[in-house]
Amino acid sequence: MSTRPIADLVVPKAGQNVWLVTLSAAAMAFLAVFALALSMSAARLADSWAQALSETATVRIAAQPDEIEAQTAQVLEVLRTTPGIAAATVMAQSDQAALLEPWLGPDLPLDMLPLPRLIEVTEFGGGPDRQGLRLRLAAEAPGAVYDDHTRWRRPLVQAASRLQSFALLSLVLIGGVMTAIVTLAASVALSANRQVIRVLRLVGARDRFIARAFVRRISRRALAGAGVGTALGMAALLALPDPASAVPVLAGIGFHGLSWLWPLSIPALTFVLAWSSSMATAFHILRGVT
Amino acid sequence: MISLDAVSHDYGGGALFRDVTVQVEPGSFYFLTGPSGAGKSTFMKICYGELKPSSGSVTLLKRDLAAMSRDDLAGVRERIGVVHQDCSFLDHLTLAQNVALPLTATGRPISGSDLDDLMGWVGLTDRADAKPPTLSGGERQRAALARAIVAGPSVLLADEPTGNLDWEMSQRLLMLIIELNRMGTAVVIATHDLTLIRFAKAQVQARVMRIAGRKLQLAGAEL
Numbered sequence: 001m002s003t004r005p006i007a008d009l010v011v012p013k014a015g016q017n018v019w020l021v022t023l024s025a026a027a028m029a030f031l032a033v034f035a036l037a038l039s040m041s042a043a044r045l046a047d048s049w050a051q052a053l054s055e056t057a058t059v060r061i062a063a064q065p066d067e068i069e070a071q072t073a074q075v076l077e078v079l080r081t082t083p084g085i086a087a088a089t090v091m092a093q094s095d096q097a098a099l100l101e102p103w104l105g106p107d108l109p110l111d112m113l114p115l116p117r118l119i120e121v122t123e124f125g126g127g128p129d130r131q132g133l134r135l136r137l138a139a140e141a142p143g144a145v146y147d148d149h150t151r152w153r154r155p156l157v158q159a160a161s162r163l164q165s166f167a168l169l170s171l172v173l174i175g176g177v178m179t180a181i182v183t184l185a186a187s188v189a190l191s192a193n194r195q196v197i198r199v200l201r202l203v204g205a206r207d208r209f210i211a212r213a214f215v216r217r218i219s220r221r222a223l224a225g226a227g228v229g230t231a232l233g234m235a236a237l238l239a240l241p242d243p244a245s246a247v248p249v250l251a252g253i254g255f256h257g258l259s260w261l262w263p264l265s266i267p268a269l270t271f272v273l274a275w276s277s278s279m280a281t282a283f284h285i286l287r288g289v290t
Numbered sequence: 291m292i293s294l295d296a297v298s299h300d301y302g303g304g305a306l307f308r309d310v311t312v313q314v315e316p317g318s319f320y321f322l323t324g325p326s327g328a329g330k331s332t333f334m335k336i337c338y339g340e341l342k343p344s345s346g347s348v349t350l351l352k353r354d355l356a357a358m359s360r361d362d363l364a365g366v367r368e369r370i371g372v373v374h375q376d377c378s379f380l381d382h383l384t385l386a387q388n389v390a391l392p393l394t395a396t397g398r399p400i401s402g403s404d405l406d407d408l409m410g411w412v413g414l415t416d417r418a419d420a421k422p423p424t425l426s427g428g429e430r431q432r433a434a435l436a437r438a439i440v441a442g443p444s445v446l447l448a449d450e451p452t453g454n455l456d457w458e459m460s461q462r463l464l465m466l467i468i469e470l471n472r473m474g475t476a477v478v479i480a481t482h483d484l485t486l487i488r489f490a491k492a493q494v495q496a497r498v499m500r501i502a503g504r505k506l507q508l509a510g511a512e513l
Binding site: 207 | 338340360361364365367368372374378379380381382383387391392395396397437441
């Protein structure tokens with residue numbers, strides 16, 4: 001007769017909290033998958049926004065109609081001779097119209113409006129010396145303003161970073177709730193089995209053996225529940241619209257490539273969390289049971 | 291083995307017994323008797339460390355009870371077999387699993403044939419797979435004895451081990467305990483059954499302690 005099977009059985013299976021840990025772990029793991037996906041997506045979003053906006057700039061030229069062509073030529077010349085500028089292209093009137101169409105409508109006579117001339121600038125290698133470039137533009141073309149998109153980029157990156165912080169905070173809260181549930185379940189299981197503990201103590205069982213008997217069962221339930229919850233969460237993410245679909249907000253949430261391995265850590269972390277919190281609870285309660 | 295020095299115990303309503311001093315030597319055989327409520331079970335609980343006395347010192351297997359951690363006490367209990375008066379079991383395990391529990395709980399190997407022998411020794415072979423709630427009082431007491439001795443203890447403490455048994459089974463069980471004592475196990479049996487004590491004294495050199503009037507005395511030859 002092996003000692004392991006009975007050691008696993010010394011705690012009765014029955015109890016009101018049999019499903020509490022499993023279901024809670026499943027629900028928490030499901031939510032954790034989404035929080036993790038949101039966190040990683042937000043990080044990706046922040047990176048891509050920062051990347052995209054940091055490599056482009058715009059020069060806006062607001063001048064009298066008779067001066068605008070001359071200033072445009074001067075600006076292009078300045079840009080051409082400035083280190084860190086890869087390309088500079090005057091935006092076509094049709095492109096400007098496309099930009100304004102959502103606000104002003106499709107039939108706008110742009111040639112009747114005093115619109116500034118826009119030059120799209122592509123930077124490289126960290127971009128130009130912006131302060132020096134602005135001074136040169138002010139001297140050569142007084143109506144030109146160099147806009148490196150900082151005022152757009154900073155709030156966007158901040159928003160994405162904050163979203164990532166919220167997602168990480170959600171993960172911490174989910175872990176906290178899971179810990180609380182496991183602690184409660186361990187506490188209930190031990191309190192409901194004081195007679196079992198008494199018998200085990202009577203036959204010479206040490207606290208570690210008694211605690212493990214309870215903790216092993218609780219942790220296994222947590223692991224099983226978290227496994228199911230994680231699988232469901234990953235399946236739900238796979239079912240979200242394709243990134244190319246018409247729901248761009250939802251389409252960005254998910255994992256890409258090897259990052260799909262990250263959610264697999266959730267059941268393992270849940271097991272570790274359940275093991276450590278229920279072990280601590282068990283030792284605490286066993287101290288009070290003679 | 292077990293030494294009590296000037297031990298008194300008080301549950302809050304006055305002392306149950308006072309200044310009890312006794313030493314249980316290896317291989318000795320003691321009966322503990324006295325009227326109901328005199329403190330026999332309390333004395334036994336102190337002897338295996340379930341209770342700490344209100345005053346006095348207790349030494350279990352050369353270790354001071356007052357200074358023992360719970361794990362130290364568990365280590366001591368590995369070597370003290372206890373037949374508790376209420377014969378508590380883990381009701382979801384089979385009888386054989388319950389009997390093997392002292393080995394399971396302390397990580398010691400269990401020999402199936404030894405366990406079978408032991409179950410046969412206490413007459414419970416055909417009840418090995420039964421669950422404790424289905425056992426009679428006598429079967430529970432025999433199973434409790436089997437569990438107490440399965441790990442080969444140095445000391446056996448039995449609180450009313452024959453309380454629910456008929457005379458024939460009581461004699462049989464007592465003979466088993468006497469046999470164990472002859473193999474070197476110290477035995478302390480708490481009982482109010484004087485017939486049982488007389489029967490045992492005819493078989494083995496047993497000393498009788500009596501708790502009465504809050505004192506522990508060695509009983510006279512009238513037993």
